[in-house]
Amino acid sequence: MRILLVEDEEGLSNALVEIFKKNKIGVDAVLNGTDGLKYAESGSYDAVLLDIMLPGMDGISVLKKLREEKNNVPVLLLTAKDEVSDKVTGLDAGADDYLTKPFSTNELLARVRALTRRKGDIKDTSITFGDLTLSKKNCELQTQTGKAIKLSLKEFQILELLFENPHQILTKEKLIEKIWGNDSNAEYNNVEVYLSFIRKKFENLNATVRIRTARGIGYSLEDETR
Ligand code: CA
Numbered sequence: 352m353r354i355l356l357v358e359d360e361e362g363l364s365n366a367l368v369e370i371f372k373k374n375k376i377g378v379d380a381v382l383n384g385t386d387g388l389k390y391a392e393s394g395s396y397d398a399v400l401l402d403i404m405l406p407g408m409d410g411i412s413v414l415k416k417l418r419e420e421k422n423n424v425p426v427l428l429l430t431a432k433d434e435v436s437d438k439v440t441g442l443d444a445g446a447d448d449y450l451t452k453p454f455s456t457n458e459l460l461a462r463v464r465a466l467t468r469r470k471g472d473i474k475d476t477s478i479t480f481g482d483l484t485l486s487k488k489n490c491e492l493q494t495q496t497g498k499a500i501k502l503s504l505k506e507f508q509i510l511e512l513l514f515e516n517p518h519q520i521l522t523k524e525k526l527i528e529k530i531w532g533n534d535s536n537a538e539y540n541n542v543e544v545y546l547s548f549i550r551k552k553f554e555n556l557n558a559t560v561r562i563r564t565a566r567g568i569g570y571s572l573e574d575e576t577r
Contacts, residue, residue, distance in 0.1 A: 352376050352377060352397045352398075352467055353376075353377035353378070353379070353395060353396055353397055353529060353530070353532065354371065354376060354377070354378050354379075354396055354397060354398045354399065354400060354463065354467075355378070355379050355380075355381070355387070355390050355391055355395075355396045355398075355399045355400070356368065356371075356378055356379070356380040356381070356400045357380075357381055357382075357383075357384065357386075357387030357390075357391075357399065357400065357401045357402055357405065357410065357413070358380065358382070358400070358402045358405075358429065359382050359383060359402060359404075359405050359406055360402075361382065363452075364380050364382065365380075367380070367400075367459070368380050370456050370459070370460070374460055375504055376463065377508075377530070377532060378532075379396075379532050382406075383405055383406045383407035383408070384405040384406065384407040384408030384409055384410060384412065384413045385407035385408050386407070387399075387401065387405065387408070387410075387413050388408060388413045388416055388417070391413070391417055391422065391424060392417070392420065392422065393528065394422070394424070395528045395529055395532075396424055397424075397425070397467045398424065398425045398426070398427060398463055398466045398467050399417075399424050399425070399426045399427070400426075400427050400429055400463070401413060401414060401426055401427070401428050401429065401446075402428075402429045402430065403428060403429070403430040403437065403441065404430065404431065410428060410429075410430075410441075411440060411441060411444050414426055414428070414441070414444045414445055414446055415444045415445070417445070418444065418445035425447045425448075425466040425467065426445065426446045426447055426448075427446070427447065427448045427449070427450055427462055427463065427466055428441045428446045428448070428449045428450065429450050429452060429454075430449075430450075430451060430452065431451075431452045447466055448462055448465070448466060450462055476488070477493075478511075478514040478515065480514050480517050480560060480572060480574065481558070481559055481560040481574035481575075481576070482494060482495055482558055482559050482560060482574075482576075483553070483556065483558050483560045485507075485510050485511065485514045486499075487511070489501075490502050490504070490507050492510070492552060492553075492556060492558075494556050494557075494558065498556055500552050500555060500556060502549075502552070503548075505530060505545050506545055506548055506549050506552070508529070508530045509526060509530060509542075509545055509546070509549065510549060512525075512526065512529060512530075513562065513570065513571075513572040514572060516572075517571075517572045517573075518571055518572065518573065519571055520565045520568055520569045520570065520571045521569050521570055521571065522568060522569035523542050523569050523570075524569075525569070526542050526569070526570075527541070527542060546562060546570060549562065550562060559574055559575045559576045560572065560573070560574055560575070561573050561574075561575050
């Protein structure tokens with residue numbers, strides 16, 4: 352899971368980034384509305400946390416622009432104001448939820464989880480493809496015969512993308528963007544290293560599921576028995 356945080360109070364932004372990291376939620380943080388829009392338009396996020404009062408472009412304008420562009424990323428508005436009119440304006444402009452500052456860490460995490468769940472119920476449980484099941488709860492791969500193997504966070508995130516989009520080629524660029532973030536220094540060989548770890552685990556499980564390499568393009572999840 353990866354979220355975008357658009358918040359101009361640096362202290363608060365830094366604190367929130369720490370909280371998300373601690374809870375294994377990938378996060379990119381930007382400090383103004385203009386950057387917020389640009390990042391959100393990339394389509395790389397499972398949710399956007401958007402402050403209303405922002406330099407450059409205010410949160411409501413960012414939100415309106417995204418919805419105009421048919422971008423349906425879940426948006427949680429953050430604001431210092433506790434005014435009903437703000438809430439109505441925000442929800443009217445296409446926000447999915449609303450959180451008034453100050454808020455507790457637990458409240459924030461609960462809201463973010465609820466928002467990202469909204470995209471589909473399978474998000475929260477496990478996904479089966481071929482003879483393998485990716486268990487989100489246990490962060491592991493399971494076979495139908497009951498064998499299981501633990502995954503590192505990065506391996507899990509890569510597999511989550513592949514299992515959610517089987518038979519589709521995911522480019523290395525997309526994987527890097529989704530898993531390491533736009534600003535990361537991750538290189539293409541980072542992806543290759545993790546892919547080789549994952550393939551070893553498939554082998555250890557004697558799986559018929561394979562990750563096929565589309566040379567120079569990316570990877571796709573396939574089932575060899577089909
Ligand atoms: Ca602000």
